[in-house]
Amino acid sequence: MRFEEDVTYFRSKIGRNKEKKMENIAEYIEEKKGIKLKTDLPPDSFLENLSHHLNEEDVNEIYDILDQVYSDGTPYWIYKINAHCAAGELMKILHHELENRQEDIGNTLQFHNFRNLEYDRETESISFKISYIIFKELVALGGQKSRGNEEKKGDIQSVIIDLNTKLLLIEQGDRRITQGLIELLNSKMLMKMAVDSVDIKNEFLISHNKPEVSIDSFTALILYYLDKGIVENGYKITDYIEVRFDKANVDGVRRIGLAGTNLLSTTEVADHVIKQHKITAVKFELEKDFPNGNKLTSSVSMNFSSILKIVLKETYPNGYQFEITKHLYDSILKTLIQGIPSEYDINSRLGNMLTAVEKKQDSYRNAYLERTLEEVKDEVLKAIEAGKTGKDIENIFAKYLK
Numbered sequence: 001m002r003f004e005e006d007v008t009y010f011r012s013k014i015g016r017n018k019e020k021k022m023e024n025i026a027e028y029i030e031e032k033k034g035i036k037l038k039t040d041l042p043p044d045s046f047l048e049n050l051s052h053h054l055n056e057e058d059v060n061e062i063y064d065i066l067d068q069v070y071s072d073g074t075p076y077w078i079y080k081i082n083a084h085c086a087a088g089e090l091m092k093i094l095h096h097e098l099e100n101r102q103e104d105i106g107n108t109l110q111f112h113n114f115r116n117l118e119y120d121r122e123t124e125s126i127s128f129k130i131s132y133i134i135f136k137e138l139v140a141l142g143g144q145k146s147r148g149n150e151e152k153k154g155d156i157q158s159v160i161i162d163l164n165t166k167l168l169l170i171e172q173g174d175r176r177i178t179q180g181l182i183e184l185l186n187s188k189m190l191m192k193m194a195v196d197s198v199d200i201k202n203e204f205l206i207s208h209n210k211p212e213v214s215i216d217s218f219t220a221l222i223l224y225y226l227d228k229g230i231v232e233n234g235y236k237i238t239d240y241i242e243v244r245f246d247k248a249n250v251d252g253v254r255r256i257g258l259a260g261t262n263l264l265s266t267t268e269v270a271d272h273v274i275k276q277h278k279i280t281a282v283k284f285e286l287e288k289d290f291p292n293g294n295k296l297t298s299s300v301s302m303n304f305s306s307i308l309k310i311v312l313k314e315t316y317p318n319g320y321q322f323e324i325t326k327h328l329y330d331s332i333l334k335t336l337i338q339g340i341p342s343e344y345d346i347n348s349r350l351g352n353m354l355t356a357v358e359k360k361q362d363s364y365r366n367a368y369l370e371r372t373l374e375e376v377k378d379e380v381l382k383a384i385e386a387g388k389t390g391k392d393i394e395n396i397f398a399k400y401l402k
């Protein structure tokens with residue numbers, strides 16, 4: 001099977017909400033290729049059919065669908081904005097264009113019930129809520145497409161246009177809905193505000209501050225970001241829970257996920273870093289101490305594989321999600337712009353990782369040597385008991401010394 005390793009990974013990710021995940025993958029394939037996959041099948045059969053229609057671009061897209069759409073917690077998609085008018089005019093446009101209207105995005109998506117439009121002068125941010133409906137798309141025999149029955153409906157609880165930091169944050173897990181809203185806003189804000197995605201990997205590619213290191217340079221930058229970039233304004237990382245790598249199809253495996261605690265100190269992560277694999281996502285525990293002695297805590301997931309997405313879970317006290325998200329974005333943007341400072345010894349960090357890997361390899365070698373010596377000892381004793389001497393004993397040693 002082509003892309004066999006990738007399909008194996010898809011199988012591992014498709015468990016919970018499998019019907020909806022298969023539907024989303026099928027919708028992508030139909031939209032991209034005009035091929036309608038049956039979804040009323042067991043996952044193995046569905047994935048077998050899927051494998052016959054994949055190319056490299058499709059595989060990467062499906063990775064993102066499975067990795068990013070279904071996230072618990074508070075998910076924020078982050079976009080850049082370029083506003084060409086003041087907040088008051090933007091408020092008027094939003095009110096005029098969206099209030100009491102139903103706005104369709106193709107046959108499959110509709111936005112309605114635009115509400116709670118507010119402006120915060122202190123933070124220079126506009127916020128609102130909006131509802132959505134997802135419809136099934138029908139395809140006639142002649143290829144004509146039309147809207148079918150309602151499949152899903154819900155609310156985007158928070159859309160924030162931050163004019164100070166020039167960011168748009170959308171609190172919504174499903175990327176299709178988020179992209180539909182961006183399409184709607186761009187169509188309504190024509191010439192007044194442009195919205196563009198934040199793709200950290202692409203931002204890095206055009207950066208002039210790429211570190212000269214022996215590992216993948218993007219991974220080096222993310223390591224610095226995690227080690228030093230985030231820890232400003234009282235924030236600190238207390239544990240690393242998950243790290244994902246892109247192996248660039250080395251050995252037929254595209255992506256690797258490692259889970260545990262204190263991962264950046266493990267030999268498994270060190271091994272992937274030293275092999276020049278690219279970090280694509282991380283999950284960590286974040287803390288911030290307040291002057292009054294209270295503590296802010298949150299479990300953070302950051303995905304760098306396409307459009308930047310940040311998911312916050314178990315944030316306590318509640319209400320700081322937006323502040324945390326802005327800090328994480330600001331600090332990674334600062335890291336991208338400034339690069340790794342010359343005084344930061346990235347090689348020392350890598351040296352510690354390399355030492356960890358070497359220690360692990362030494363332990364493997366020592367264990368192998370001990371096993372080999374035991375085998376030689378057993379064979380020699382058996383040979384002596386059998387009355388063999390001289391050349392026969394030499395041959396036993398020669399066999400293990402090859």
